[in-house]
Amino acid sequence: MEISHPYLLFLGDVPDALAAKTGLGIVDWRKEWCVGQFRLDGCKADAKLPDMTPSEAAGKGARTMVVGAVNAGGVLPDHWVESIVAALEAGMDVASGLHMRLGDVPAIRDTAVRTGRRLFDVRHSSERFATGKGTKRSGKRLLTVGTDCSVGKKYAALALEKGMKDQGFDADFRATGQTGVFISGRGVALDAVVADFISGAAEWISPEADDAHWDVIEGQGSLYHPSFAGVTLGLLHGSQPDAFVVCHEPTRKTMRGVATPLASIQEVIDLTIRCGQLTNPTIRCVGIAINTAALDEDEAKTLLEKTSADHGLPATDPVRFGVEAIVERIGKEFGNP
C-alpha cells in the first residue's frame, strides 16, 4: 500500500494525547507532510497544526485524511463516521490504524465507492505475501531489536535513517507497524499478517536494492517477549539484517503486559545473532539505544558509558544525545558513503 500525502490528521474527540499517539508520531517525523488537524468538540489532543475541516484541507492540497487517534477497543465511534464521509466527499482518501475496517461501515464504504476514493486499513494488509524464502538479497539492512516491546525501536530506526542520510548514506526507513506505515507512506503492520507469512512479509518490506543502499527496518516485540517473540523471529529471518541495534528501557523490570522478567541486553545480542545467522551469517550488533527519559542527565551519561564499555559498542539515547556514534560505527564496519 502506498498512502498519498500530504495528510490531514483526524484526532476525533479523544480524551488525552496518548489516544492520539499515531497522529502525534506522524507530526514528529513528517511534519512537512501534514497540512492540518481536524478535531471534534472536546478533543484533548493537539498536534500543534492548524485546525481545519476536510474541505479546507483538500483546498490546501491534502490527499489523505489519516485517522490518527484511537478510542478504547480500537473500534470506530459512530460519531466519527460523518467526519470520514466528509473527507471522502472532499476528494481525499482515508487511512486508519483502527482494528475495525473502515469498509465495514456501510456509509463509509458506499461513499468511497461512489467517490472513487481509497480506504486504507493499515492493520489489515490486503497485500498477498509469499512465504519467506531465506535467500540473500542485495543491499544492506539494519534492524532495530529490543529487550521488550515499546522501548523505542521505531524511534531509533527513524533517528538512524535521518542520521545516516545526514552523513550521506543512501538509507530508507522501512515500516513494520501502523504508525511507521503512516510515517513512510508504505509498509506492513506485521502483527496483522497471517502467521505463515511473517518472514515472507518481512522479505517484501525490504526488497533487493543497490549494494550501498541501507534499509533501516523498524523492529517489533522482542525474542524474549512471550506474547510476540514469533513476530520478532519472523521479522529477523525475513529482514536478514547485516547490522542490528538493541533498544532498551533501563527502569523496566518485567516485559510489557506480562510477568516475565526483562532479558538483558547481552542476552538479546546473543540470541539475535544466533537466530539471525540463519539468513545472514555475518549479522552483527552495531549499537545500543537506551531510553533514559527516567534518568537525570548525569545518570544517563554514566549508564551509557558503562553500557558502552561493557559491550564494546556505541551506546546512546537517540532522543537525548543523537545517533552519531552508531552511524560512525556503521561507517567503520561497512564503509562510509
Add this chain to the structure above:
Amino acid sequence: MEISHPYLLFLGDVPDALAAKTGLGIVDWRKEWCVGQFRLDGCKADAKLPDMTPSEAAGKGARTMVVGAVNAGGVLPDHWVESIVAALEAGMDVASGLHMRLGDVPAIRDTAVRTGRRLFDVRHSSERFATGKGTKRSGKRLLTVGTDCSVGKKYAALALEKGMKDQGFDADFRATGQTGVFISGRGVALDAVVADFISGAAEWISPEADDAHWDVIEGQGSLYHPSFAGVTLGLLHGSQPDAFVVCHEPTRKTMRGVATPLASIQEVIDLTIRCGQLTNPTIRCVGIAINTAALDEDEAKTLLEKTSADHGLPATDPVRFGVEAIVERIGKEFGNP
C-alpha cells in the same frame, strides 16, 4: 471449534493419494470416526472405506462431511460445490481445510443458512484469541519439534498420545494443523492465526489441567526454517512444554521449499531449550523420532542406536519401531501413572 463425528470423507476427483492426504491421515488415526468415503468419477485416491453418497452416510449417522482433499492452489473447484450442498441438504455439517472459505461460495452459504448446518474452515479460525501471557499453567505438556517441516511431528505426537494412553497416562493429542484438527475434532490451524496471537492461540490449545494430565502437542515448522520459525517460536512459548521430542528426516539436506541447509538434531535441542526456558525453565528433551523410511532395517537400527548414544536420549522411528522407549523415558523423568 468442535467438529462433530462420525465423518463422511469427501475425496472429490483428485488425481493421486497425495492430494487426499488430509482424508487419509484421518483414517490412519480415527478410522472409527469414519463411516465412509464419497468420491466423484475419476478419483484416484482411496481411503479404503465404503463408498457412499451424503444421504447414505447421513442414514448411517455421519454428522460432518470433511473435505479431505485439495486440488492445486487450495481453491474449491466449481464441480465440488454440488456435493457440498448435497451434504448440507442431507443434514450434515461440512468441514474443510481449503484456503478458500466454504461460506464464500454463495450456493454453499445459502444452503447452510437455510438448513441450519455449520461450516468449518479449519484454516480460518473464527476463535478470538488473546495475546500470550507466558504464565505457568497446571498440567504437563509435551511438544514435538523438528529439524524441518514435514518430518513427522504430527505422527509422532499421535503415536505418543496412543503409547502414553497404553501405559495408563492421562494424555490428549492437541492439534495445531488442519489434519490434526480433523483427527481430534478440535484445535487450531496455527499457521492461519494472525501473527500477534500465535502464542495466545497456543496457550488456548493446551489450557490448565490436572497435574498428572499430559497434553501432547503437535509441533509446526522448525526454529531453523526461514519461512516458518516465527510460528514455531510462538508455539513453543505458548505451549510451555515440560518435555519435547525432536523429529528428523535423515536424508534431507536442505529445509523443505528453501535452500537453507538442514539444522542438526543437537542445534534444535539447544535452541529449543534456550528459547523454551522463557516460559518453562525446566524444559527438557525426552527423545528423538527419526523417519527411517528411506533406510533398510539394518541401516535404520544402526542410525537409531548411534543417535541415541550421541545424545543420551531414546531414539526411535515411531512408525517402524513404536514409541515405547520415549514413553518409558517420560515415566522415568516425570513419574509413571
